[in-house]
Amino acid sequence: MGYRAENLLSVLKTAAPMLLGFLGVIFLALPLRLFEGVAPTPIIPLVVVFFWSIYAPAYMPSVSVFLIGLLQDLLTGGPLGLWAVVYLVTQFVVMSQRSYFLGREQKVVWLGFTLAAASASLMLWLVMSLMSGVLLPVGGLLAQMAATILIYPLFGVAFGELHRRVLVEA
Amino acid sequence: MEFLGQDRREGLGRRANSRFVLILLILVSVLLLLSSLYSAQASVFKKAREGVIDATAPVLELFSGPVAYFNGVAGNISDYFNVLEQNKALRDENAELRQWMNEALELRKVVAAYEGLQTYHAPPEAQPIDAYVIGEANDAFARSMIVNAGRTQNVEPGYAVVDDKGLIGRIVDTGGSASRVLLLTDIQSRIPVFVEGTGLEGILVGNTRGKPAISITESADDVEIAQGQRVLTSGAGGVMPRGLPVGVIDGQTRDEIVVDLYANYARTRLVRIINYEFPAIGETLSEEEEEAGDEPIAEPAEG
Numbered sequence: 090m091g092y093r094a095e096n097l098l099s100v101l102k103t104a105a106p107m108l109l110g111f112l113g114v115i116f117l118a119l120p121l122r123l124f125e126g127v128a129p130t131p132i133i134p135l136v137v138v139f140f141w142s143i144y145a146p147a148y149m150p151s152v153s154v155f156l157i158g159l160l161q162d163l164l165t166g167g168p169l170g171l172w173a174v175v176y177l178v179t180q181f182v183v184m185s186q187r188s189y190f191l192g193r194e195q196k197v198v199w200l201g202f203t204l205a206a207a208s209a210s211l212m213l214w215l216v217m218s219l220m221s222g223v224l225l226p227v228g229g230l231l232a233q234m235a236a237t238i239l240i241y242p243l244f245g246v247a248f249g250e251l252h253r254r255v256l257v258e259a
Numbered sequence: 260m261e262f263l264g265q266d267r268r269e270g271l272g273r274r275a276n277s278r279f280v281l282i283l284l285i286l287v288s289v290l291l292l293l294s295s296l297y298s299a300q301a302s303v304f305k306k307a308r309e310g311v312i313d314a315t316a317p318v319l320e321l322f323s324g325p326v327a328y329f330n331g332v333a334g335n336i337s338d339y340f341n342v343l344e345q346n347k348a349l350r351d352e353n354a355e356l357r358q359w360m361n362e363a364l365e366l367r368k369v370v371a372a373y374e375g376l377q378t379y380h381a382p383p384e385a386q387p388i389d390a391y392v393i394g395e396a397n398d399a400f401a402r403s404m405i406v407n408a409g410r411t412q413n414v415e416p417g418y419a420v421v422d423d424k425g426l427i428g429r430i431v432d433t434g435g436s437a438s439r440v441l442l443l444t445d446i447q448s449r450i451p452v453f454v455e456g457t458g459l460e461g462i463l464v465g466n467t468r469g470k471p472a473i474s475i476t477e478s479a480d481d482v483e484i485a486q487g488q489r490v491l492t493s494g495a496g497g498v499m500p501r502g503l504p505v506g507v508i509d510g511q512t513r514d515e516i517v518v519d520l521y522a523n524y525a526r527t528r529l530v531r532i533i534n535y536e537f538p539a540i541g542e543t544l545s546e547e548e549e550e551a552g553d554e555p556i557a558e559p560a561e562g
Contacts, residue, residue: 115315115318115319115322117396117397117398118315118319118394118395118396118397118405119319119322119323119326119394119395119397120323120326120327120392120393120394120395120404120528121326121330121395121397122330122395122525129397129399130397150280151277151280151281151284152280152284154284155284155287155288158288160311163307163308163311164311164312164315164394164396165396165398165401165403166308166396166401166403166431166432166439166441167396167398167400167401168292168295168296169291169292169294169295169304169307170287170288170289170290170291170292170295171292173284173288173291174285174288174289174292177281177284177285177288178285180281181281181282181285184278184281213399213400216292217400217446220296221446223466225400225446225466225467226466226467226468229399229400229467230399230400233397233399
């Protein structure tokens with residue numbers, strides 16, 4: 090492989106988590122309507138940001154987090170900067186607790202994700218309620234976060250395999 | 260999961276995530292959020308939204324085919340279980356609709372006779388644009404859909420969007436070949452409506468719940484509102500045509516009237532965008548006649 094191709098490959102590998110985050114945003118924008126719209130769509134970008142912020146922050150620089158959030162804001166039509174703030178603050182909190190999570194059991198990390206998702210929901214609800222001037226109903230948000238927390242173990246394992254086998258391997 | 264975290268020193272030294280950049284970007288996002296409070300319609304933001312709609316439309320369109328297919332399969336499977344009841348309900352509905360059809364045919368003759376009169380000015384006709392739903396904001400607080408018709412199909416912001424059941428929302432952003440529809444349940448949605456047969460005018464305000472509420476702007480004293488009365492667009496403000504079906508009254512609390520929408524957002528797939536030219540003042544000599552002709556639905560309480 091030439092020098093240039095190798096370089097391109099390493100850039101691609103570094104950008105892979107960001108591209109996964111973009112895919113997660115697209116997934117959120119699809120008219121999936123799981124079970125006739127009863128089951129909410131999980132927020133996969135939150136899992137992506139959380140996972141790589143703990144295990145390999147070098148693959149999830151803050152700029153990537155910002156861009157994922159911005160894309161989601163532009164695509165859902167909400168106020169610009171909302172999801173960017175939520176994801177960036179999540180990354181900030183997670184990275185400050187990184188040394189605790191590293192090497193822990195998956196159950197503990199799952200609990201950590203539950204706390205991160207809860208704080209993200211609280212932030213979302215507060216900002217949106219402040220911006221609209223009324224206390225918004227929380228039912229839809231809680232259901233969506235519950236769905237996200239439920240799928241975390243699955244995606245945690247999948248992302249772990251991807252990271253170990255594809256991104257880190259030469 | 261022993262393999263993760265064991266190598267915590269690998270690869271971190273070279274490009275460690277800088278805390279400074281992180282905090283800087285948080286500040287930038289907060290500034291964006293604050294500025295979008297005051298200038299939500301700023302041209303830069305609008306351009307960015309439209310650009311993203313245009314850029315993602317092909318991807319969404321690519322995925323929406325298979326998604327619709329699987330939704331259809333899942334819907335079919337659940338339909339098999341209640342096919343008999345459905346059949347009976349449909350036969351009853353068909354009989355009822357046949358009676359309505361006869362009545363409509365009679366009325367068509369009467370209307371044609373009136374239209375033959377010389378004093379009648381036909382209201383401007385809406386030109387519908389058909390489109391498919393290719394995207395949807397699956398967000399707890401933002402309720403919108405993306406449809407595959409844009410500026411090339413003459414879609415403009417403000418146009419009403421209906422499906423086979425009734426009004427679903429209005430266009431807010433238009434890209435080249437796709438646009439965003441703000442649904443009636445979104446927190447930002449405000450649609451002028453009236454309650455049929457009462458003369459009660461109001462604004463339908465979205466609140467992220469499934470059933471939005473009317474805030475009353477104008478009403479006669481002591482209006483009796485019954486459950487099941489129809490709610491239609493009033494055309495006030497001059498963007499939507501008057502008389503598009505919105506829903507029925509679901510109930511009334513002390514300070515709000517809750518509306519059960521006709522639209523079922525979990526099933527909306529094919530929509531029609533209504534390109535409606537509101538009669539401009541000064542364009543015709545007899546503006547009052549024009550306005551009278553613009554109201555196809557009679558309101559007994561006002562007359």
